[in-house]
Amino acid sequence: MRQMMSRISTARWSERHAALSVCVGSYFAVRLAQLLVSPVVPSLRGAFGASRGAVGTILTGMWLVYACVQLPSGAAGDRYGQRRVVLAALGGTAVAALALAAAPSLLAFGAVALLLGMGAGLYYTPATALLAARFEDVGRVIGIHRVGSQAAGLVAPALATLLGARFGWRVVLGSGAVVTTLLLGVLLRRGPSAPRAVARTDGGTAVRPRQVAAVLSRPPVAAAAALATVGEFAALATLSFLPTVLVEAHGLPLSTAGALFGAYFVVVTALQPVSGWLSDRLGRDAVTGALFAVGAVGYAALALGTTRAAALPAVALVGVAMACGPPVQSRAVDALADAECGVGFGAVRTAYILVAALGPVVVGTLADAAGWTAGIGLLAAMLAFAAVALVGARLGGRGRRPTHGSSSDRYRPSRPSETPWRFSPPSPGR
Known part of the structure; x- marks a missing residue:
């Protein structure tokens, strides 16, 4: 009996961690397909005779569609099973990336870019719900999962440079389809088909605006959602303007600014699992508040410092702060019941991504009007305010510390009738 229980426990461990590994790879693939578009913008303009505004509109549309799909993807995961939606996301992303590489005109390119945003947008919400149902330490798992996205940010520029110089922009975009197809093949080969999930009758799949508003x-x-908005607002503004700030405000050469930008991604990527693990142990708010406080100092140094010596520590501090995703997103998962995790988490992501998408516009406009001190200073003020608010909430007795004794109940799968996501190969007799 003891040996049988040991085998069951080992199989469960293997299934969970295999699911996590494939999800990390899948997130890398879908995000890589999106991020490969930006490095080829100059080539796109030359090929199609497009203006910066036209290409910018296409990219904005892709990310807006990505944000809007978060909610329906969560509903679809609740209805049909998260594994099926993840497979659909990978398949849709692969097809869209391939069509993007073959686009004959700017109009066709723009239309397919919207489809790419839709395919990639289907992925994250159901994948997060799937992992949350399998692990108790949700913060650490979300942190590990997000490494896939951050790694794509590191790989995309180098891959685009390597392939673009030799083969052209179409091959660059097509490489995203190749990587995504490989991950799709892994899931189809190692994950046996699950039977159709039982249709939900509790309204969990219907996206009713009134119910979504009630959850939010x-x-x-x-x-x-508010904390996630602050973090994402700062992250998108940083992604858009950090190299420019380093060149214009700190006087760094473009090559040095690019190296520091790469270092920023390394810091963010390395600290994702760490921040999630700490939030499981110390509490979501404690870790989020500490990261926001560090970020406020980093952005203040970027805004006020004008020397090269101040740039390196400032970038490092900002990178530490932007590892806030796992504790913030885990906080949202904690606040949702199992039955509403898909739709609820999708609604949270749609809300904060849409609002945070204003970050580059607001910071850029403020910098045009009053300089980078004002533009980056706004980010420092936002993070400082959020950190102070979290400290006040904690002192007032409203801080959140995860209770591990109840985690297994909170995150158990809400559809016991659905076949679990298995990754072991089928037995010979099957």
């Missing part, structure tokens, strides 16, 4: 208005969910 609950104080714990609203607080998680």
